[in-house]
Structure formats: structure tokens, C-alpha cells
Amino acid sequence: MDAPGNISWAITATALVLLMTPGVAFFYGGLVKAKSVISMMMMSFGSIGLVAVLWILFGFSMSAVESPTQFAGNPFADFGLSSLAAGDGSNVALLGVAYGATFAIITVALISGAIADRAKFGSWLIFAGVFATVGYFPVAAWVWGGGWIMNLGPALFGEDAGISVIDYAGGTAVHINAGAAALALAIVLGKRIGFQKGILKPHNVPLTLLGAALLWFGWFGFNAGAEWLAEDMGGVGLIGLNTLGATAAAILGWILVERIKDGKATSVGAASGAVAGLVAITPACANLTPGWSLLLGALAGIICALAVELKFRLGFDDSLDVVGIHLVGGLFGTLYLGLFATGTGLFVGGDFRQLAVQAIAAIGVLVYSFVVAFVIGFAIEKTIGFRITNEDEIAGVDQVVHGEEGYALVE
Template identity: 80%
Template sequence: MDTGSIAWGVTATALVLFMTPGVAFFYGGLVKAKSVVSMMMMSFGALGLISVLWILYGFNMSAVGSPLEFAGNPFSDFGMTALASGETANTDLVGATYGATFAIITIALISGAIADRAKFGSWMIFAGLFATIAYFPIAAWVWGGGWIMNLGTTLFGEDAGIGVIDYAGGTAVHINAGAAALALALVLGKRIGFQKGITKPHNVPLTLLGAAILWFGWFGFNAGAEWLNELANVGLIVVNTVGATAAAIIGWIVVEKFKDGKATSVGAASGAVAGLVAITPACANLTPGWALLLGIVAGAVCAIAVELKFKLGFDDSLDVVGIHLVGGLIGTLYLGFFATETGLFVGGGIEQLAVQAIAAFAVLIYSFIVAFVIGFAIEKTIGFRVKNEDEIAGVDTSVHGEEGYALVD
């Protein structure tokens, strides 16, 4: 492979890795001032742990030799020893590291659902187990030769030209993380005094900074894989990543204006993330006009969906369900209608929608069950939630012995 393509692969890997600190800033600004260290540490903890697990065995699990396999053999090349000594080691190791960044951010996203009330050690145990049992196998299903990757051929044959479209992670990342977030929110229960307006973001600029970093890094997320494809579709991916995200900001703040009377900066940042989530699976398979429509729809629907937690009674602290699960579903299913050449409304049939729906809801159900079982087991053994008095006092000092803001006279 030429040096320019490899250089873009390294750059894209760095961009996606930078997204996890972006998540930390985005989430950190939304919580109480006494919880910001805890919130950001869950992202950095995931960055450390999942990187190690991916190198040891996660990468091995993320590819299979047959659609009938659940996951790859974790011990087939433990620690990437063979990969690092192969003739194509440069390309292979960059690709493997790029995959690690997806695993890291998927786990980090889940943490927003349990803000203000989770033990760090319990979170780390959950993160390692969920990555091993859920993310690594799902990555194999979607991108590594697994059953989702081959679903179109299985159902309709090779000549149909139908396959599940998930370019950068609508199912594997966002639906996966959103379903797990819902499960953990149910396991840990509601924060003390849970109601609409229970807490306000303690640092709006920090949240806006996080959203900006995420949008910046998302070009590596969406366009990054094109380094393996000689950048064939990179122009379309880039314009769609900008267009859908920008349109989602408009969709969110318009709904917010009608619903609450004011368009907020946090709403604009949340809308941007909703647009990024929705365009993730679709960035290479929509014309720019359909990408704009997707952004508008995702921003508006997610702005409404974040209110569901108050009506349904689950405490998803930072709206991981309303943004990532709902946004991921919108982007994944939207392809069934508007994917270039195969979408129902642009020359195709019902087949594309069918495979998109099967993949989306299979991942949703599997991830929810795995996360709920792991979270419940942790809660009933060592405990997942902090004591009530620690929650009231703030988890930063009780869990980490630190304060986000040390103010002195």
C-alpha cells in the first residue's frame, strides 16, 4: 500500500482516538460540578482498558471465518505477535489499531447513562466484560465476515446485490452502546430526586468543546476506513458528514424552540451529535440531499426522544438512549428507504429495509440482554451504585479523592 494511504490510516486512527476525550468533555460538562472527574474518568478508564484487551485478544475476536461463528478465537494470535511480524505488518497493525478506537468509544459512550451514581471499579469490570461478550463479537458480525455482514446473501442470494449497510457503526457502535446504556440505567435505578430539571449542565463551554472535538474526530470515524479503499468515496463521505450534522443542529433547535421556547447551545451540541450518529452507518450510501434530510429528521426526533425517560421512568442521565440508540436506529433504517440504488424509494425493493431492520434489532436485543445481565450481577455482588450519601456529596471526592475545581481564597 502506498505511503499516502497508510499516512491517512494513521491520521484517521488518531482522530477517532481523540473522540473519546471528546466524549469525556461532552459528558463532563453536562453533569454536576461534583461529578465531572468521575464522568471523565469513565471515558479515560475505557480508553486504557479496552485498548489493552483489544491488543491481547479483542482484535482476534473481531473477525470470523464463517458466518456461523459467534466470534473469532481470542487466542489465535494473542497479543498480535504474528500480526506484528508478518509481511504486511505496517498495514495490518494500522488497521488493527483503527479498529481499537471504535471499540474504545463504544464502551465510553455507555457511561453517560449512569452519570453521578456509579462506582469506578464496577464500571471498569463492566467495561471489560461487555467489550468481550458484546462488542468484539458484534464487530465480527457486522464487519468481520459474520452473519450480519452476510445477511443479504443468506436471505436473497448473491445476485440480489443486497447487504447490510453499516459503514462506520450505526449498529456496532451506536445501537450497541445505546441498548447497553438503557440496560444499565435500569439496573442502577434513578438518581436521588430524579425529575425533569434535576440538574443543569455545570459547564456548558466544556460540553460545546466536547461536541466540537467529536465532530472533528468524526471525519476519521466516517472517512477513515477509506484508506483501505484508495479514498474512492471520501468526497461523498466528507460532505455527508458535514451536511447531516449541520442539518441535525437545525432540526434539534427548531424542535427545542417550539417545545421549550428557547434554542439552547446544549441543544445545538446535542443535535450535532445526533446528526453524527445518524450519518455514521449511511455516510457512503446517500446522496447529499438525502443526507441533509436524514440530519433534519435525526435532530428533530432525537430532541423529542430525550424526553421519553421522564415519561417511561428510566434515568438515562445524559441521554445516551435518546441520542445514540434512537439516532443509530434512524440512520440504520433510513438506508432501507434511501440507500443509493437499493433503497425502497430510490429504485430498490423492500430487501434493503429488511436486512437493515434485522441487523439493528438483533444487535439492540443482544446488547441489552448482555449489559443487563452483567450490570445486574455486578450490582448484586460488589455493588455498582455508590451510597446515597456519596451521590449527594458528589462522587468525585468519594470515589476518586479529587475535585474538578479547586477554588481557593
Template identity: 75%
Template sequence: MDTGSISWGIVATALVLVMTPGVAFFYGGLVKAKSVISMMMMSFGALGLVSVLWILYGYNMTSVEGVWSFAGNPFTDFGLSGMSGGETANTDLLGVAYGSTFAIITIALISGAIADRAKFGSWMLFVGLFATLAYFPIAAWVWGGGWIMNLGTTLFGEDAGIEVIDYAGGTVVHLNAGAAALALALVLGKRVGFQKGILKPHNVPLTMLGASILWFGWFGFNAGAEWLNGLENVGLIVINTIGATAAAIIGWLVVEKLKDGKATSVGAASGAVAGLVAITPACANLAPGWALLLGIITGALCALAVELKFKFGFDDSLDVVGIHLVGGLIGTVFLGFFATGTGLVLGGGVQQLIVQVIPVLAVMIYSFVVAWVIGTLIQKTIGFRITNEDELAGVDTTVHGEEGYALDRV
């Protein structure tokens, strides 16, 4: 492989890795001042543990030999000792490093649903178990030769030329994280005083900074894999990552203005993230005009979806469900209608839509069940949620012994 492609692979890996601190900033600004350390630590904790598990056995689990295999053998090359001594170790290990960043951010995203009220040790236990039982297998299903990757051939045969499109992780990352977030929100229950308008972001500029870092890193997220493909579609992917995200900002702000009378900076940041989520699976398979339409639709619908938690009474603290579950669903299913060459609206048949919908349902159900079972077991044994008294005192001091802003001591 040429040095230019390898260099882009290194840069892309760094870009996606910095997205997890971006999530920490984005989430950190949205919570209470007395919860910001806890919120950011959940992202950094996931970064630490998932990285270690990925190198030890996680990567081994993301590639299967049989279409209907659950996951790869975790002990095939434990600790990557064999790969590191191979002739192609240089590019192989870079690919492993790039893949690790997707696993890290997927798990970190879930934390936004349980802000202000989770024990850090319990969260870390959840991280290890969910990564092992959900992220690693689902990555194998979608990208590692599993049943989702082969669904089009299984249903319609090789000659149909239909396959599930999920370029950068609509199912693996966003639907996976969103469904798990809903499960944990239900397991941990509502925060003290949960109701619309009560819980305000404590640091909006921090949230805007986090959204900006996410958008910056997302070019590695979407265009990064092109280092393996000779950068063939990188221009389309980059313009779609800009266009859909920008359009989603507009869609969110218009709905927010019509609904609440004001367009807010938090709304702009949230709209940007929603657009990034939706274009993730679709970035290489939409013409730029359709990417703009996807962004507008996603921004508008996610702005409405974040209100569902008040209607149905689940405390998804930072709208992981409303943004990542809904945005990932829209982006993945949208391809069934508008994917270049195979979308239903663009001259294709219904086959593309079918193979987009089935994985959406399967991943949502599987991730929800796994997260709910793990979360419930943790809650029933060592406890997952802090006490109401500790929540009122502040999770930062009660769990971590730190304060985000000790200004009176300067």
C-alpha cells in the first residue's frame, strides 16, 4: 500500500479517536455543573477499557467464517501476538487501530442516557460486558462476513446485486448505542425532578465545542475507511458529510423556532450531531442533493423525537435515543429509497428497502435486550444507580471526589 494511503489511515484513526473526547465535551456541557466530571469520565473510561478489550480479543470477534456465526473466536490471536509478527503487520495493525475507535465511541455514546445518576464502577462493568456481547458481534454481522453483510445474497441471490448498505455504522454504532441507551434509561429510572424545562445545560459553550470536535472528527469516521479503498469515493463522502450535517442544523432550528419560538445554540449543536448520525451509513451511496434532503428530514424529525421522553416518561438524559436511535434509523432506511442505483425512488426495486429495514429491527431489538439484561443484573447486584441523596449532592463529589468548577478556592 502506498504511503499516502497509510498516512490517511493514521490521520483518520486519530480523528475518530478524538471524537470520544468530543462526546465528553458535548455531553459534559449539557449536564449539571455538579455532574460534569462524572459525565466526561464515562467517555474516558470507555476509551480506556474498550481499547484494551479490543486489542486482547475484541478485534478477533469481529470477523466470522460462517454467515450465521455469532462472532469470531476471541482467542484466535489473543493480544494480536500473531498479527504483530506477520508480513503485513504494518497495514493490518493500522486497520485494527482504526476499528478500535468505532468500538470506543459507540459505547461512550450510551452514557448520555444515564447522566447525573450512574456509579462509575458499575458503568465500567457494563462497558466491558456490552462491548463483548453486543458491539463485537454486531460488527461481525455487518462488516465481518456475518449474516447482515450477506443478507442481500441470502434473500435475493448473488445476481440481484443487492447488499445491506451501512458504510460507517448506522446500525453498528448509532442504532446499537441508541437502543442500549433506551434500555439503560429504563433500568436506572428518572432523575430527581425530571420534567420538561427543569434540567438545563450548565455550560452551552462546552457543548458547542464538543459538537465542533465531533464534526471535525467525523471526516475520519466517514472518509477514513477509504484509505483501504484507494480513496475512490472520498470526495463524495466528504461533501455529503458537510451537506447533510449543515442541512440538519437548518431542519432542527426551523422546527425549534416553530415549536418553541426560539432557535437555540444547543439545538444547532444537536442538529449537527443528528445530521452526522444520519449520513454515517449513507455517505458513500447518496448523491449530494439527496444527502441534503436526508439532513433536513433528520434534523426536523430528531428535533421532534427528543420530546418523546416526556410523553412516554423515560429519562434519556441527553437525548441519545432521540438523536442516535432515530437519526441512525432514518439514515439507514433512507438508503432503501434513495441509494444510488438501487434505491426504490431511483429505479431500483423494493429489495434495497427490505435489506435496510431488517438489520435495523434486528440490531435495535438485540442491543436493547442485551443492555437491559446487563443493566438489570448490575442494578440488582452491586447497584448501578447512585442514591437520590448522592444525586442531589452531586455525582462528581460523591463518586469521584472532584468538582468541575472549584472557583471559590482559587
């Protein structure tokens, strides 16, 4: 892993994943009202600033545990990483810290889409910092740092069974985590003024398409980045192809649903389908053959296109469909592995055990993240307030909260 080629790929992948959060800002920014675009994008950039600092100070220390029964690592074990930076192999170790930071950043940033048009920036930053600390950092330890999810298969079926939870790049830790938190915040903040189907249109579709393109570009670092830890980087070809194929198939799935339901295939639908495919392939990218990845993507596009309608049926205002895309897509991609993961999936040489551990991990993270986010959001709303006033929402959150306009026309 310390070969020059591996190190080069590590820093490249880190930059690619970091670029995904500005991609989220563009994707979300184009979908909101023109008077909310600054607020929407600032929530992503605020996440970069805050979460990166917290990760370096104590988050990385929390993201690994010494036993599966431990909730999280000791945040004060190497506060500020001075020991790690001075130790043997620090060059490679610090690259790993930087790469891990980008995952923490985007997980928090994704949540913001659920509360578009109506959130106070200061309250959002408080939520982001607390949720990163008690929501993301421990879950990362569970999934990748030696925690209970990482050890679930051997604990249930024995070391020799060859069964473990598969989450190569973050179906549980990133997407189910963020999606469940988004649902909780949408409930806490309540509905936007005039919330109903079709009332609020994206104000800048090209901006959303640009964001989707940056996300797809960065996702190759997101999914294939960890291959730098393998000496021969032997899985990068499969991961790269699956990241391309599943996403492309999801576009087709989403716009097919639009064409059947509404008579028109939209560009926003194509962009949303791409993101749904990226979400679904995230946990599965290294453990599916290309054909099963295409099926995963197509089904994810269809399922998520239908799932975004749930907010109107169930009455929660998830502004930018974080629940329909990230929670549903993350759940689908995680559970799909139980059926089609190479060698262990139910229909490709395995049995029910892979599906069982996938389901337990997915449900565990979903419930935990929802409860944590709800408690944090509720506490903020009942103390300093999380939602802006109705008058400010009508006037425009950009001018009220940030004193700026997204489109200031000056003669």
C-alpha cells in the first residue's frame, strides 16, 4: 500500500471524494427555490469546514474500536493526531485519515437536502457537529473499524462460515445513515409553506445536472478509492465498471418510470436516477458481477423513482428526496447483496445467511441514526430553534440568513 502508485491513487481518490460534497451542493442547489440556493449550498460547505476539523481532532480516533462490543473509539486517544503524525508509517496513515474524512463530510452534507428552504445555518452546524460525533463516527467504527457490524457474520455463524456483512463503500455507514437522519429532521422541522405535489419546481436544472455529473465523477474515488490499501489494487477494474454500469442502468430505470407515470422523461429524473444508481452500487461495487450490477442499477432507478412519492402519501416533507434516494437506495443495495453477492448471495451459490447479516446491519444503522438525529434535531428546535419563521421563509432564506442573493442583477 506504500508503493508510489498506491499512494498516488490514494490522494487522487481523496480529492475525488471531497469534490463530491460541492457536487451535492450544486445538485441540491439547483433543486431549491432561487431565494434558497445560497443557504442550500452553504450547508454542504459548512459540513466540509466543520466535519473535517472534528474528524482530525477526534473523529478518526473514534472510528476504530478494539472489540466488537465497544461503542466507539476513545476520542482523546490521539487528540489532533500528533502521535499518529510522528509515528512510523505516518505518510500512509495520514492519507487514510484524509480519505476517511471525506466520507464523514459527505454523509453529513447529504442530510441537508431534507430540510431545504427552511433551516437556520447556525442550528444546522450545531446539528452537523453533534450528529457527526455520535452518529457517523461510531457507525464508521461499527462497519469498518472492528465494530459489531464488521464482526456480525462470524459472531452468528462462526469464523469458518465465510459470512460477513458486505458494505464496501458505505451503503449502511453513509447512505442509510444519512437517509434515516434526513427522515428524522424532516419530521422535526415540519413541512414547508404550501407543501404539496408539484408546487415547488427546481429553479436551475443545469446546476442540478452539473452536480450529478460531479457526483458521478467523484464516485469512482468513493467506491474504488479503498483499493489503494491492496498491494495489487486487484479489484479496481470490477469496481470501476460496476460504478459505471449500475449508474447508467439506473438512469434508464428512473426515466422509464417517469415516461409511464407522467408521459415525459425529465433531465432532473435522469440526474436523480444516476444518484440512485450510485447509492445502490456503493455497498455492492466489489461483490457483484457486471450483469448483476446492471440489474441492481435498473431496479434501483425504478424503486427510488417510486419511493420519492412516499413523502406525499405519508405526509413528511423531505424537500430533495434524501429518503427516497439515499435511504431507499442504500437499503436496496445493501439487501441486494444478500441475494446476488458473488459466492455468498442466496441465488449465486450461497444461502440465507448473507441476507440475514445484511438485513440486521441495515436495520440497526437505520434505527440508531433515526433516533439520534431526531433527538438532536428536537433538542435544537426546542432550545435555539432550527426552523426559520414563516415570514423569513417567504422572504427567502438566503437574504435573511446569509445576506446574499444567488442571482443579483446589477446594472
